[in-house]
Amino acid sequence: MTVGHLVAGIDVGGTKTRAVAMDAEALIVGDVRSSTDAAGGEAVVASTFRVLTDLAELVGIAPGAFEVVGLGIPGVVNAELGTVRHAVNLGVDGHPVAVGPLLSAAAGVPVVVENDVNAAALAALALAAPAGTEDLIYLNVGTGIAAGVVLRGRVWRGRRGLAGEIGHVVVDSNGPRCRCGQRGCLEAVASGATITRRWPAAGGRRAAVALFAAAAAGDRDAIAVRDEVIGHLARAVELLAFTLDVDCIVVGGGLADVGRPLLLALRAAVTRTGREASLVEVFDLPARVHLAPAGAPLGAIGAALAARRRALLSAERAEVG
């Protein structure tokens, strides 16, 4: 067994943590999940270490035998230092928590930290983009909304690791109050949380899936809510596309569970704009919009890809030095 070439990718969410083991051919050879202990930095590190241990046990190695571990985590990440802050759903405030060094010390393995949406964007590039794509924006529509920007095949983090945090751009100044205090943030009008509030699903079905099904069946209220949400997401796709003119925009997150009806609705919404505005036509936006593959743990896979890449870079530097 090529134990030395296994990397782990861990996606720490507000309620669940998912981890995959990836071999040298980028195949997933192990996959575990567990609940997150979101009571602040130490608790998060401890529950992450437990998941890593479970994963290691599953693939038959010690946690320290992974070549490198990638950790995808919400909040503002300093990838150089391996710290995170402003991860509200994990109980982490503005003070940086050294999740990377702490997990590394506990497990005896190098740890690479990446923002969870940025990690998912790397996975989207590998799994959802047309071959040859180098520039991509991953738009994550889950409880919140954020984007991951990949340029020339690498994550663009920005000056303070905040690139892609578009969830609180105001898109409707008369819209509902957002938890951040503003009115009509993108997140307040088009996130999974908004859909759940406006279309509470019964019987364990996901709200967005239920909404799209009801709209397809002709329910007028459902059609109105769906079209409003899609309209806002189409504007978000446009602003990202117009700012960076990237090849490919992949929509993922909980909303992507809706599948093809979501993709068709989004493509139609950006097409309408394309028909009306001449310069906008050149963008050919519909052809650039894609959906994340259903069910794939993008965050965990992307964390593993980020870790492998960083390990390769370090190895190259070591050879040069």
Place this chain on the structure above:
Amino acid sequence: MTVGHLVAGIDVGGTKTRAVAMDAEALIVGDVRSSTDAAGGEAVVASTFRVLTDLAELVGIAPGAFEVVGLGIPGVVNAELGTVRHAVNLGVDGHPVAVGPLLSAAAGVPVVVENDVNAAALAALALAAPAGTEDLIYLNVGTGIAAGVVLRGRVWRGRRGLAGEIGHVVVDSNGPRCRCGQRGCLEAVASGATITRRWPAAGGRRAAVALFAAAAAGDRDAIAVRDEVIGHLARAVELLAFTLDVDCIVVGGGLADVGRPLLLALRAAVTRTGREASLVEVFDLPARVHLAPAGAPLGAIGAALAARRRALLSAERAEVG
């Protein structure tokens, strides 16, 4: 005279063309302007060649003695081929016009073509950004609105040269009809053309300057228009900042003639948002907003900088090869 090291930078506008000659120390040693013949591709090339000839005469050389000529032009530019299309104000439609090769043949000098706002963004990096800045967005608010994106010191053009074309992102779906056909495009609610329509200035004074003066003097209508325009521009600054998390956002174009009152109003508008949204605070947006230097011909200077850089790269490649 170090004739061999002079480069020319030309900024072709819908009504005027401006050209500067720049020496090896990036000092402007010549500056001419003329009206643009905007009746399609050939007319534009002919009037651009006349301006280049005037500039050459001014600095005492033949047009062909410039080391390289940089051409900043509105529309969708293919920098590789030196072509432009969709430059509505120049009478250029969707068919590419080879402005670079045509001007090069006429003048007997290499010509580098860059979108005008992208060129201005390079000049903004050199003239308006804090020392050490590598990543910058230049937001041009003139008759229209567009942005130039500079990452790691280089223009980010995107897949089809469309990066930064945010003028037709819808920011107010109930807003006025835009010339593009949509309602409430950024350009329809916050451009110079919009200000001129809503606050027609008398006596040759610029509309935006008159508007800000009237607002400062307490005119309620002026305050309302000013605050609405500034609000929309603040949202544009936010969406650009949140997407790329760049160090520096420079506002230029005709609106920048307003000067310090514009800068203060914009900083206050993004500050308000910062106070309300915790994650947004981390951006420290007000500190990132700057104004283009008054009166500097950013487009022409940027075109010269783009030309010089391309010439240096070619020289390096030639040496390596």
